[in-house]
Amino acid sequence: MEVIRKIGVLYGGSSSEREISLLSGEGVHDAICELGYESHLIDFKELKDLKELKDYDFIFIALHGFEGEGGKLQKDLDDLNILYSGSKSEACRKTWNKKLTKEILKINKINTPKWHEVIFNKTVAQNGLQISCFDKFRPFKYLFLKPEEDGSSVDIFKISNNKSLEEAYLKCTNHDRDFLFEEYVEGKEYTVTIIDKECFPPIEIITKNEFYDYEAKYISDETLHIEAELSSNDLSDIKSLSLNAFEALDCHGWARVDLLQDKNGKFYVIELNTVPGMTSHSNVPKSGSFLGLNYKEVVQKIINASI
16 A cells, blocks of 8 residues: 555636535545645646646545546546546546446446437527437436536436426526436435445435425535435345446446436436545535544545555
């Protein structure tokens, strides 16, 4: 095992997830200091040259969005022989793109909601949904419209007809990218933290919103994140499915797997996050608490699993 003394916490950046990344990074930095390491916060937005990171024994990536999860950063760090937390470049590239993630899950016979690629532009918004789109998802009443690449539920909309599609277009923060239509799976939502190929206790997410959107994640005080009450069979299924997805996408160190369970008890993998949130209220440290681990112990486990 590498000797780690001086750690750089890479956070911030310029994505739509900057504010959450700042909170994640500050929490990780404080924990690393409590663990006895030397720690320094590094805002990716202000970093002029990645070679500056060679001054550290280890880089803890708390950088959300494309800059931290898209894979380029990891490739550049590998080229510079810099040790860092989490998955390698290819795994990040695969998990950051929802279409690519789903294709890999399907190849590996891992349940994921049906999807259909769409270029979301003015033509689509004006002409409306073609019947063929809904035909692909029957008998489902609703679709989700999701950007192929983004996080924190940014620009995700529940679509039921042409009017809701037009409204989504008007509300969308960035139209100039590829989107997916995904089937709406009615049921419960869960998330599973994996560190060093160990599944932590699943968390059930309960929201009063139509779905677990940005407001429900970061603004609402009514969203609940509770330890999931699952039968032994369901617990075995959700852990097995999560680990299979983690391995199929070549993840390393740690990740968070988001899932749905329909009314018949079948689980579906929605997506994987290679740089999950690490705020004091995030699901990763909360899941660790169900094992009796405090925040800094979870951070130590992530470091150990990454080297």
